Amino acid sequence: MIVSFALFGFGLSALFAVAALYVRAKVEDQLVVSSLQRDADSYVQQMHESPGQPFYSKLMTGWGWSDRTLYKAPLSWQALPSGVHDIYETDQDGETRHYKLAVSRKYGLIAFVKYDVSRDDLGKQQLLISVIGAVFLFGLLSLVLGLWLSRKVLKPVTELANRLRDFRKVGKAEPLAPYFADDEVGELAHALDEYSVRLTAMVERDREFNSDVSHELRTPLAVIASTTELLQGSPDLTEKLSERLKRIERASRQATELIEALLLLSRAERRGPTRGETTEVGKVAADVIESQRPQVRGKPLTIELAVQDQAVSVNAPASVLAVALTNLIGNAIKYTLEGTVRVEVGDGRIEVIDTGPGIKPEDAERLFQRGVRGEGAGGSGAGLGLAIVRRLCELYGWDVSMRPRDDGNGAVACIKFS
CATH class of the missing domain: 3.30.565.10 (Histidine kinase-like ATPase, C-terminal domain)
Structure with missing residues (x-):
């Protein structure tokens, strides 16, 4: 139960975290790409319709050149086709920054719109750390919850097992059902009580049978052995009769040994050899x-x-x-x-x-x-x-x-x- 709860909590949290990161990245990428491409298209349309008018954007920076003045653009930009591209440039402080660069080529004009996504990368990193922390937190909470529930649910079962061990130490069984509530464990205790009654009756019958066999069979065998011994001492005993008496004596001894071994086996299997x-x-x-x-x-x-x-x-x-x-x-x-x-x-x-x-x-x-x-x-x-x-x-x-x-x-x- 503990492992199941822990794995379930950890797996569910991890799945939620992966889904949240994926959805955020997907939506953010779609928004940024569509916004950049829309601004780049708007900028090239503006340069075509109203040349010389400046391009205004609070989040992005734009540049526009014609085919003749494209040499003024950064060299790495000049061969870029229309679309949104990921570029990495070093700023004045020497730090590498990540940009999204939208390119639009129409009417012999080329528009570039650059968007700084470094801040979004930092937000992604912070979100990733937060999500990982949440996964481990929820995993730990699931583990604690599983531990608590397992102790609460399995406590009656553990108590039942301890009482059964105590019965083995004491050597006799006592009713179990009165110590447990009327639930699944109580039903199990009631079934164990019924089984204990039947088993005790069977053991008593077995013990009585062993005692009866020990008395009823040993007595006639002892009589046979003693009578055979007396007959073997008769002076008029023929060789043929002597041999038959020896066979009776051997058979009697074997029967006695077999009975002793079987009784010993019956007792020893309960109490040890x-x-x-x-x-x-x-x-x-x-x-x-x-x-x-x-x-x-x-x-x-x-x-x-x-x-x-x-x-x-x-x-x-x-x-x-x-x-x-x-x-x-x-x-x-x-x-x-x-x-x-x-x-x-x-x-x-x-x-x-x-x-x-x-x-x-x-x-x-x-x-x-x-x-x-x-x-x-x-x-x-x-x-x-x-x-x-x-x-x-x-x-x-x-x-x-x-x-x-x-x-x-x-x-x-x-x-x-x-």
């Missing part, structure tokens, strides 16, 4: 690989883990990292029919390299969107695994990406830890 727990990436990767080995059965597939001498640790719960790696390693095993799935840990990152069908470079980023599944995914899965991985990585400032292998045979999933 939970830190303070240091997790060793290589150890979590080894546990995840062991839990995924049942998927390898029946496939000519090898899973390798390569950890550099220097251990890589992250400041995040183990459940978060386990959920992310379970999705990446599980996808690699699912899509690779034969060959190798290699997990490399080191240099502040972890990479999962497979020898599966690979991915297209243009599809690499799209795979992290909800509901998007890779080619050859089959009928299982809802396309949410990589989307959850992306959310967890964004929460903790990690960079997750996928790309095709350089040789085109397989894909590389990578997490760079901050």
Whole structure:
């Protein structure tokens, strides 16, 4: 608003100034030229009809010669045709003065009428200075007016924004509409109050749902885990049943980790990520690989883990990292029919390299969107695994990406830890 008012005032004043100068110059030039030409014509007519009679003019000076006596005229005038000409001459004080010289040639006579326009030039200069001063004055007034109006008009909006910031500091929202008049800003405050009520109700439902899930799901999972542990200690347990109990135990642990990660993600997206727990990436990767080995059965597939001498640790719960790696390693095993799935840990990152069908470079980023599944995914899965991985990585400032292998045979999933 301030800039608009300032530019509008300055532009309007400048346009008025240019128009005033142009009109003045145009009218003045027409008046002077027509007056001079009329006097020159009148003077030559007077010399023709009444030779010897003097020419009288209060504003102009005139001279008349015949063709034989034209040599008496100034040399620069003698070749001038009929019409009005601009000439510049030096006066007795050595100053250059501007004149308009009207020339009329008739009946073998030549009349010259000279008009001093230096005074008009001075008037033009003074007018130009005055107009420029007026332009800047009106521009300044427009700026002040724009500043005043913007403060007056935007003051309620600024107050509304400050109250919203105060709500964020306090942690709870209060009605806004009572503090504002029944105008556009008041209508906006009323709409914000309605939105705040709906948002608060939604957050409360989300918080209650998270609390219910935390209680209702953890309890049966804990029962499954404890029962499985007791059954594994039975002396008459066969090898086949032992293997099935281990699968139940791994599935229970994965479900517990997934629930913890999702609840943590839900809480942290409102209050920020939970830190303070240091997790060793290589150890979590080894546990995840062991839990995924049942998927390898029946496939000519090898899973390798390569950890550099220097251990890589992250400041995040183990459940978060386990959920992310379970999705990446599980996808690699699912899509690779034969060959190798290699997990490399080191240099502040972890990479999962497979020898599966690979991915297209243009599809690499799209795979992290909800509901998007890779080619050859089959009928299982809802396309949410990589989307959850992306959310967890964004929460903790990690960079997750996928790309095709350089040789085109397989894909590389990578997490760079901050």
